[in-house]
Amino acid sequence: MNTTHRFRRFWQFPLPFLSIPLLLGAFVFSPCWADSTVRNALLQAADHEASGQYVRERFLSLMKKPFQANAREKVLILGDSHAQDFVNMVFESGHWQGYQISTRDIPTRCQPVLGANAATFIAVQDKTFCAEADSLEKAQAQIAEADIVILAANWKAWAAQELPTTISHLKLAPQQKLFVIGRKSFGKVAVRNYLRMTEEELRNVRNKPDAEQEKINGIMKTGLDGNVFIDLQQQVCGSPSSCQIFTDNLQLVSFDGGHLTKEGARYIGDILFRQTPLGQL
Numbered sequence: 001m002n003t004t005h006r007f008r009r010f011w012q013f014p015l016p017f018l019s020i021p022l023l024l025g026a027f028v029f030s031p032c033w034a035d036s037t038v039r040n041a042l043l044q045a046a047d048h049e050a051s052g053q054y055v056r057e058r059f060l061s062l063m064k065k066p067f068q069a070n071a072r073e074k075v076l077i078l079g080d081s082h083a084q085d086f087v088n089m090v091f092e093s094g095h096w097q098g099y100q101i102s103t104r105d106i107p108t109r110c111q112p113v114l115g116a117n118a119a120t121f122i123a124v125q126d127k128t129f130c131a132e133a134d135s136l137e138k139a140q141a142q143i144a145e146a147d148i149v150i151l152a153a154n155w156k157a158w159a160a161q162e163l164p165t166t167i168s169h170l171k172l173a174p175q176q177k178l179f180v181i182g183r184k185s186f187g188k189v190a191v192r193n194y195l196r197m198t199e200e201e202l203r204n205v206r207n208k209p210d211a212e213q214e215k216i217n218g219i220m221k222t223g224l225d226g227n228v229f230i231d232l233q234q235q236v237c238g239s240p241s242s243c244q245i246f247t248d249n250l251q252l253v254s255f256d257g258g259h260l261t262k263e264g265a266r267y268i269g270d271i272l273f274r275q276t277p278l279g280q281l
Contacts, residue, residue, distance in 0.1 A: 038199070042194055042252060048255060048256060055084050056081070056084055058084075058088055059087045062087065063102075063104065063105060075099050077103045077150040080108040082152045082153050082184065085152070085259055086150060089268055090269060093269030102142065108154045108156075109123070113136065114136045114170065115166060143170060144173075148281060149172065152180075153183075155220065157215065160216050161223070179277070180220065182217045182234075183212075184213075184233055184236070186253060186257050187210070188207060188257055189254060207243055209240070214240040227277050230272060235276060236253075247267040251267070253268070
């Protein structure tokens with residue numbers, strides 16, 4: 001094995017395997033580096049295990065929480081880890097305080113879908129798993145109780161195409177509000193590279209989302225009513241082909257390109273509740 005090949009294989013390991021001293025070495029010799037607050041936040045984001053726990057924790061604490069029969073608004077959020085991100089957006093941005101919030105975990109492999117064709121798209125190796133997992137069908141009774149229903153997922157193209165059928169099968173009452181949160185991607189996050197940059201360079205970093213992003217959000221935008229579909233990518237990035245990876249105060253939005261840091265959840269939550277129909281609730 002030649003030296004070049006060994007180097008390439010080493011950097012295929014995720015950031016959690018990199019030691020803090022090694023990461024620190026990326027900026028020790030950079031005279032124009034950003035301040036310590038930015039550096040420390042980047043190092044914390046490099047710990048994917050801790051960041052992933054943050055994404056999950058609040059959502060899991062609310063999973064299948066029964067609604068109480070009182071006047072408070074009832075919100076049901078269904079989906080995968082992108083639904084977990086949405087829950088964090090709500091709480092970090094301080095919205096829906098006093099609302100009853102419950103969650104349902106629908107794995108990415110299964111997708112939040114309903115209808116006769118739903119099961120036909122699931123991969124053969126996932127059919128048993130998805131039959132045992134939670135689903136929109138199993139959540140129907142709780143969906144009927146909710147005042148606000150949120151579907152959020154790392155959407156696949158087939159599920160995006162099936163959304164009009166899925167929504168019709170939800171059989172929502174006229175007074176119920178439905179929102180479908182679009183797919184999001186912040187491209188490849190390279191913390192070690194960011195540690196070498198100045199503040200000015202960080203402000204100008206824009207990443208290319210994954211290849212499927214524009215296609216899938218396009219399907220959703222075409223097939224759904226504008227008051228239902230929340231185009232997160234457009235609202236946050238302003239473009240389907242590139243997106244900033246830092247907030248205005250130079251906090252990393254996503255630690256892995258798909259899921260949000262605490263600062264990213266607050267940043268995006270503020271945008272969505274200010275600029276979309278979510279803010280009218």
